[in-house]
Amino acid sequence: MLFNNHLVNIKMKYVRNTIIIILLSLFALATIFPIYFMLISSFGDPVEAGAMSYSLIPTKISLDSYKFFFDYSIYSFRWLTNSLIVATSIMISNVFFASLAGYAFSKIQFKGKTFLFGLLLCAMMIPYQVTQVPLYILIVNVFNMQNTYSALILPGLVTVYNIFLAKQFMTTIPKEIIESAKIEGCNQFQIYIRMILPLSKTVMAVMAILTFMxxxxxxxxxxxxxxxxxxxxxxxxLKNFRFANTTYFAPMMAGATISALPMFILFFSLQRYFLEGVTVGAVKG
Structure with missing residues (x-):
């Protein structure tokens, strides 16, 4: 009787594990499929344009679409450079300012700290789309920054979400470390540079990856x-490859593939810190 019950439990566990594996595999395929389709489509013939066959298995491999992407417009390299400048600037500024604000909110006592942090959380609840019109009026009409790097970078210098993320992580840093640094004669900025930043590599990696993406x-x-x-x-x-009557589909996919490379490079270079940051606080003790 006990043997039969044990056998039934083993079979149920096997069926449950099989179902979980199948569901996870389907989810992984659904996640990877757009990337796969983008990649194989980028090797298509650029002259097919809007008549792309949308084949899931490439009939031929050609790099003509990549050549077409760079030859079609003299601005292709400029687009990539602009994205790199804007994304890198916003990433660096967010990591610095958000970690600085997170340290202030988590370890420094000042008047109105709770109210100010609550105000930031309320701002985080406002949908991004709601702020676009007043932000556009401010940047274009008031400061006259349209069509400049300042207009692209300044609105994203620091986000409330990154401040919240840094604050929650730095709250877990023991106060004894900061007190010891104060005894040694360090001021607040020295504590931030020498003590807080080295201990906050994981959350900074998470902020860097998410902000850059x-x-x-x-x-x-x-x-x-x-x-x-x-x-x-x-x-x-990339929208310049789409016209009223046709779309240069394969070159557009080639440009999309090229634009995805920096994100893959950044993620895999900081993968270890990113995974540590995701699991912070998941296990006690």
């Missing part, structure tokens, strides 16, 4: 504030 993939805001092709980012520049 968000800035690199942003389409709407660069589309609003740029009016010449030389100031467009790669995501906005």
């Amino acid at each position: 968000d800035s690199w993939n942003t389409f709407f805001w660069p589309f609003l504030v740029t009016n010449t092709m030389d100031m467009q980012t790669i995501q906005v520049g």
Whole structure:
């Protein structure tokens, strides 16, 4: 009887594990498929344009679409450069300012700290789209920054989400470390540079990856504030391959593939810190 019950439990466990594996495999395929389709489509013939066959298995491999992407427009390299400048600047500024604010909110006592942090959390609840019109009026009409790097970078210098992320992580850093640094004669900025930053590599890696990906993939805001092709980012520049009567599909996919490479490089270079940052606080003790 006990043997039969044990056998039934083993079979149930096997069936449950099989179902989980199948579901996870389907989810992984659904996630990877757009990347696969983008990649194989980029090797298509650029002359097919809007008549692309959308084949899931490439009939031939050609790099003509990549050549077409760079030859079609003299601004292709400029688009990539603009995206790199904007995304890198926003990433660095967010990591610095958000970690600095996170340290202040988590370890420094000052009047109105709770109210100010609550105000930031309320601001985080406001949808991004709601702020676009007043932000556009402020950047374009008030400060006259349209079609400049300042217009692309300044609105994203620091985000409330990154401040919240840094604050929550730095709260877990023991106060004894900071007190010891104060005894040694360090001021607040020295404590931040010498003690807090080295202990916050994981959360900084998470902020860097997420911020770079968000800035690199942003389409709407660069589309609003740029009016010449030389100031467009790669995501906005790709729309130039679509016309009223046809679309250069394969070259567009080639450009999308090229634009995805920096994100893969950044993620895999910081993967170890990113995975550590995701699991912080998941296990006690």
